[in-house]
Amino acid sequence: MSLMFIVNHLTLLNSSTFGMAVEHASENAESSGEKSLELTNLVQLISQWLEKTGNEKASNFMHLFENPIFFVSFIILPIAIWAIVTYRRVTRGADRESRANIPKGFNQNFWEMIVQGLADFTEQGLGLGERGRSYVPFIGSLFLFILLNNLLGLIPLFKSPTSSLNTTLGLAIVVFFTVQIHGIRALGLFGWILHLAGIERGNPLTYIFAILMFPLHVLSELIKPMSLSLRLYGNIFGEDMLIAAFVGLVAFIPLQTPFYFLAILTSFIQTMVFTLLACCYIASFSHAPESHAAVQHA
């Protein structure tokens, strides 16, 4: 088989399937009344097949929950099961003593590398030293979840769950509640309200302005989930729409290839920004880290 034959067939396959995919999706979208440029994905195909075989309810169910349930489960369930199985094999395996001292095998080394990276990232982001250890699972899972969801849209026939406002708003609300509950636990209920009013103990000026600062701070706390969710949603949905707009423009050339690299870059950057912002919000509700000299009291 000559190279020209292979290249022609690949580009023909690419442009014809992708082009048809874009037309297909926009036909569906037009019939439902709004036009949004999207590539076809697996759940759309399955739900259309279900509609043709007469299963209206199942088709509606799949269409309604395509993002939160199906696409998230495609990627997050296997990865989570892999991590849990590795953990169990390391801590309860037959040779657990030798495994605990010297990590052996691909799974354990891979996950230790990932966990170490996430723990360093969290410690640097939180800036709380030892007390920040308890937040590594939350921040690390947030990082992995958002990263895998963002990158999922680059696989053909899949769609990023974070390219819909539902997923990102859910994540932002989780971060909001985590931050506020951490604030209540770290500062006490009264201390949390004083912190929201901007009052510091030693500064009498802040007591005067507390009436003004309280609504301002509360509003800013309520805006934070909105800005987090809209930032992630806009970036990932805009990127997917950009890729879909360039597909099938020119008949035999995959024009969307440079935008794939841009999409990989912006997926990484957006997860880092979301996670670092969550860390910063948690750190803003904590006391400053204690110096070494102050640790001596019981």
Added chain:
Amino acid sequence: MDLLGFSLPFAIGMAALGSGLGLGRAIDAAMTAMGRQPEAIGRIQTAMLIGCAFIEALTIYALVAVFVLKGNLPVPK
């Protein structure tokens, strides 16, 4: 007279202009700082990326507003 069809892309253009100016200033300051202290490049880079994400988010809000409103564009006959 159809103002929506003019104003939606115009809004994106203005938002892009604003974010271009803001990001230029932020990255200029970050580059200067990196030049002064090459050993702090990692931390400066991280802080620069967070700052850029904040500035970029304002443009993304304009984009989201366009997504919401583009259903109201008049259909050509």
